[in-house]
Amino acid sequence: MDNDKPEECKVCFDNFDEALRRPRSLPCGHTFCTVCIVDMIKNSQFTCPNCRADHNTLALTDVTQLPINYGMESFIRRLKGVSLKPAQTKAPTKRPQDGPRGISKKLRSLLQEEMNKVISLITACDEKLSQLGKYGKKVKDLKTGHNLLEDRLNGLLEQNKAAKELVEQEETSVEDMSTEGEEEKQQLQAVLECLDTVNSLQEVGMAIDDADRRSVVTEDWIQKCQEQFPNVNTVHTSVKVQESIRLALDMIPTEAVATAAPLHLGDSASTILEKFDKINTNKLTVDDLGRMRQVLEAGRVYTVHQDQHGLRSSRITTQDGRLYLHTLQSQPAPLHAHTIQFTDVVGTLDCSSTLVFLDLGWAGSTRGRVHIRLSPNTPAGRQFTLLCTGQRGHTYANTNLLKVYDKGGKWERLLGGDYQYNDGEGGASLLPDLQGDYRGSGSAGDVGCYYVDDAQSAQFIIFTRDHRPSGCYSAVFGKVESGLEVVKAAVNHSNIREVTVVDCGVVLTM
Known part of the structure; x- marks a missing residue:
């Protein structure tokens, strides 16, 4: 390959420029003009013409995915500057002619400006066509999604239609059986009237025989009603189909989609796909x-x-x-x-009482969930909520429990919450001042800390047994509402540091 002309594309042999034929580098390091690379992409033959390296695995769809070789552009500008300088030892060169056909330098400059505008528009067209191609695929995916949803909706409609037919059949059966029952009732009333008006021994015998026969028929009708209704298959199918469709419909917003507030798409300079992505969000x-x-x-x-x-x-x-x-x-x-x-x-959390949760686990699995009711009017309670949600950047999640005090004794309690170092040396407060009105601990399930002004005041303790508050210096800001048995199981684990807060968070009130 001829390397005497580095400013020249080795495919079309045209010089690189800073408009239509900008130099772009392939992953193998060789450089070719934008026009030739566009042809490679269109023909799906993306092999380096120089070293024959195969780049088809890149699956390129747009030439702008390849970097411009700015070093080559700089070299070309420098090369042009050198070639325009006259030699110092030669006599001044004659002023060049204005060009073919006598076009003046000013007009040529105007022509070049127009050419640059057209080239820029061609590049802009290529970029927009590329965006339209990608957007077209997105639109096609939307259409496919509608077709799939339509199939599923048609499936629901077919299920509803089949269930409705079963219900209609059941309705007909009920009407038929009711008609038969009304007839039986009229027959029984006639028998009763006959029994009430008999005047001879012969009439008595006939009336009793008629009553016995009618009683057998009526009892058969009653037994048939008992066995036939309700039709288990019909009722079960109807209830399940209605429940499934109702759940699907309940997820549809009550307001019509067409009346939704218009969406602001931001800067008009955003690409088609950027605007599409802003619209296509499941918010x-x-x-x-x-x-x-x-x-x-x-x-x-x-x-x-x-x-x-x-x-x-x-x-x-x-x-x-x-x-x-x-x-x-x-x-x-x-x-x-x-x-x-x-x-x-x-913002929906109840300001008067917050329910948080800790998922405790050991031996590679979550063992249970502990619900703790906090008092947000205490600073320590608000801090505990922050560490359960992680909104200040720190969280109790993935921290291990640290220590069990007085294991098996009346003061049994566990320690955890070192979100900083996970070894008991950290757990600094997230709030500037934790001073407040706290009560002392007096029963199992109390949650608190020893000192609110301590360097590790974000660490928490949970008491597992009822005890007298005297001699206990904990500041209580919460109570285990459920899951105390999980805490007790953690305390009885052979190594408390193997017990971790697998996850944590808050319970939402909706």
């Missing part, structure tokens, strides 16, 4: 959570939070009819998850 409101039982049970609802700690997310789950907001994690919400702003959810 929720707090009011939506109560209608999304199935989605919550599937673990597909997350809160998102952006602050000085970066973008974080936390799960919202449901269990035993309760909604749980888990601690924030330093990671974005999963793709296709339904999202809601963390601050919107936290």
Whole structure:
């Protein structure tokens, strides 16, 4: 390959420029002009013409995915500058002609400006066509999604239709049986009247025989009603189909989609895909959570939070009819998850009483959930909530328990909560002042700390036995509402430092 002309593309042999034929580098390091690389991509033959390295595995769809070789551009500009300088030893060169056909230098400059504009527009067209191609795929995916939903909706309609037919058949059976029962009742009334009006021994015998025959028929009808109704298959199918469809409909917003407030798409300079991604978000409101039982049970609802700690997310789950907001994690919400702003959810917490939870585990599995009712009017209670939600960047999640005091004795209690070092040396306060009105501990399940002005005041203790408050210096700010048996099982574990707070968070009140 000829390397005497580095300013030249080795495919088309045209010089590189800073407009249409900008130099771009392949992963192998060789450089070619933008036009030739576009042709490679269009022909799906992306092999380096120089070293024959195969780059098809990159699956490139747009030439802008390859970097511009700015070093080559700088070299070309320098090369042009050198070639324009006259030699110092030669006589001054003659002023060049204005060009072919006598076009003046000024007009040529104007032509070059127009050419540059057109080239820029061509590049802009290429970029927009590339965006349209990608957007077209997104639109096609939306259409596919509608087709799949339509199939599922048609499936629901077919189920509803089949269940409705069963119910209609049952309705007909009930009407037929009711008609038969009315006839039986009239026959019995006639028999009763006959029994009441007999005047001879012969009439008595005939009336009794008629009554016996009618009684057998009526008893058969009563037995048939008892055995035939309700039709278990019909009622069960109807109830289940209605429940499934009702749950699906309950997830649809009450307001019409067409009347939703217009969405602001931001800067007009945003690309088509950037604007599409802004529209295509599964954002929720707090009011939506109560209608999304199935989605919550599937673990597909997350809160998102952006602050000085970066973008974080936390799960919202449901269990035993309760909604749980888990601690924030330093990671974005999963793709296709339904999202809601963390601050919107936290804003629903009851200011007078907060229920938090700690999931304790050991030996590689979660052993149980501990619910603790806090008093947010105490600073230590508010701090405990912050460390359960992780909204200040620190969390009790993934910390181990530290120590058991007076194991087996009347003062038995465990220590945990070193979110800093996880060895008992950390756990500094998140709030500037924890002074407040606290009570002393007097019963099993009390949650508190020893000293609110201690360097490790974020560490907590949980008492496991009833005891007298005298001699105990803990500042109580909470009470185990359920799960004390999990705490006691942790205390009895052979090595308390093997017990960890697997997860934590707050219980939402909706």
